[in-house]
Amino acid sequence: MKLKLDDQGHAVLQDGKPVYVKDDGTDVVFDALGTTQTIARLNAEAKSHRERAEIAEKSLKGFEGIADPAKALEALQLVANLDAKKLVDAGEIEKVKTEIGKAFQAQLDTANGQAAKLEQQLYAEMIGGSFARSKFAQEKLAIPPDLVQAYFGKAFSIEEGKVVAKDANGNKLYSASNPGELAGFDEALGMLVNQYPGKDHILKGTGASGGGASSSGGGGGKPQGNFGGSKAERVAAIKQMTSNAQ
Secondary structure: OEEOEOOOOOEOEEOOEEEEEOOOOOEEEOOHHHHHHHHHHHHHHHHHHHHHHHHHHHHHHHHOOOOOHHHHHHHHHHHHHOOOOHHHOHHHHHHHHHHHHHHHHHHHHHHHHHHHHHHHHHHHHHHHHHHHHOHHHHHHEOOOHHHHHHHHHHHEEEEOOEEEEEOOOOOEOEOOOOOOOEOOHHHHHHHHHHHOOOHHHOEOOOOOOOOOOOOOOOOOOOOOOOOOOOHHHHHHHHHHHHHHHO
């Protein structure tokens, strides 16, 4: 980035902060104080994470070789309560092992099912809700939020309770105006749309024409296709339109 200068060669300021020009020609206000505070906070967080990891590592050494300590304790208690005479019979021992395995597997399946359900609900609320509430999608894009999510939803995930966006190479997207901070949902969505080859056919007011745009009503750039069918049909229509336009 280059420092933006006025006609007299002086640095351009906005709210007392210098303005820089990115390679694509857009302006970015640089908050030096905010950046310094962010770096200090990230360093403190990294130290805290490292210390917690060291404590956890020391605590886990006593459980090496045990995948589920709680279940292991339950199994030991169950064995301790068994009639010692029955254990003499090898057939009874195998029966006990089988019953323990069935009970554990049933509990594990239940827990996994509940975890998967909760994960789906969390994804629907945090990511699906973000698409539904996105001002960028509502104001800048000419396709409904559900289709925006169908296109760009795979770029978003939930990490440590936060919505994180990644580019096609798996790199996290960071804010341009707040260095060191992850990009907010709308900022990240804007970056992804800007990288999309068919962006001119999904953005409002781009002036695009042809099979992927409408020239009436002054709202150029609105894609046309089978938007009255199912979601799958609508997604397929957008894909066909953008592929024909490229």
